[in-house]
Amino acid sequence: MSTDQSAIPAEYSIVVDGLTKTYGDFKALDRVSFEVQPGEIVGFLGPNGAGKSTTMKILTCFMAATEGTAKVAGYDVHAESAEVRKRVGYLPENVPLYDEMLVWDYLKFIAEVRGVAKPAREERIEEVIERTGLHNVVHKEISELSKGYRQRVGLAQAIIHKPEVLILDEPTTGLDPNQIIEIRDVISEIGEEKTVIFSTHILQEIAAVCDRIVIINRGQLVADGTLDALQDAVGADGLEDVFRHYTAGETEEGRSAIS
Ligand SMILES: Nc1ncnc2c1ncn2[C@@H]1O[C@H](COP(=O)(O)OP(=O)(O)OP(=O)(O)O)[C@@H](O)[C@H]1O
Secondary structure (H helix, E strand, O other): OOOOOOOOOOOOOEEEEEEEEEEOOEEEEEEEEEEEOOOOEEEEEOOOOOOHHHHHHHHOOOOOOOEEEEEEOOEEOOOOHHHHHHHEEEEOOOOOOOOOOEHHHHHHHHHHHOOOOOOHHHHHHHHHHHHHOOHHHOOOEHHHOOHHHHHHHHHHHHHOOOOOEEEEEOOOOOOOHHHHHHHHHHHHHHHOOOEEEEEOOOHHHHHHHOOEEEEEEOOEEEEEEOHHHHHHHHOOOOHHHHHHHHHOOOOHHHOOOOO
């Protein structure tokens, strides 16, 4: 695991305890609890509207929980959000990129905002460009990039400050099969030294990349374990079978308000 930041050594990189989030009278998350160990790559699965993005937004301090607590890298997301933000990298579902900026200028800007100090800043930008395969487009405007390269820029901004924990919300959505494999490889490589939690609807991706799977359904955690353990637990054959077992019949429209 990376020790770039002066983090308090934590047994777990992520501890989520009884997390609940309501939007008006709608319960999007209902007492969700799980832990992630340092260096683990965890796949976060669930049908549309299950509560994956909501969980990720809380873990990255973009949104407050209604009840429950979450700690990232040993710090509370509510009480110690500045410490959490230093140690977490986040690729949101829709990456907010500045279209008119050149890739290099954008990464320089993010590095400054993230406190990557000179003289190491340029070297760090080069490292991130190398790692995310952006060298061919560094002098292009972001508006000119394909979806796959935009995702790479999104990943680059998420790792530029050497976070201990990386949270990626559907990093491969909308990519072609080649791009999916390339981004997956980048995630695997990054995961060798970071804790990663990422959501996806592409089940093969989970099997290829993740150490562990967390499944969320209607705002509740319904499964947590390795693929083998989850298959054995329900007598399923493959992750698709596991997923259907825990989430079959769910639609976002079927969700009810708090009773
Ligand atoms: N700002 C909001 N106001 C009201 N309801 C919301 C808001 N954000 C999310 N929701 C609802 O909360 C539920 C969980 O949404 P969330 O985006 O966390 O799901 P998800 O698992 O990430 O779904 P997807 O796979 O479609 O991205 C959904 O029913 C969604 O409509």
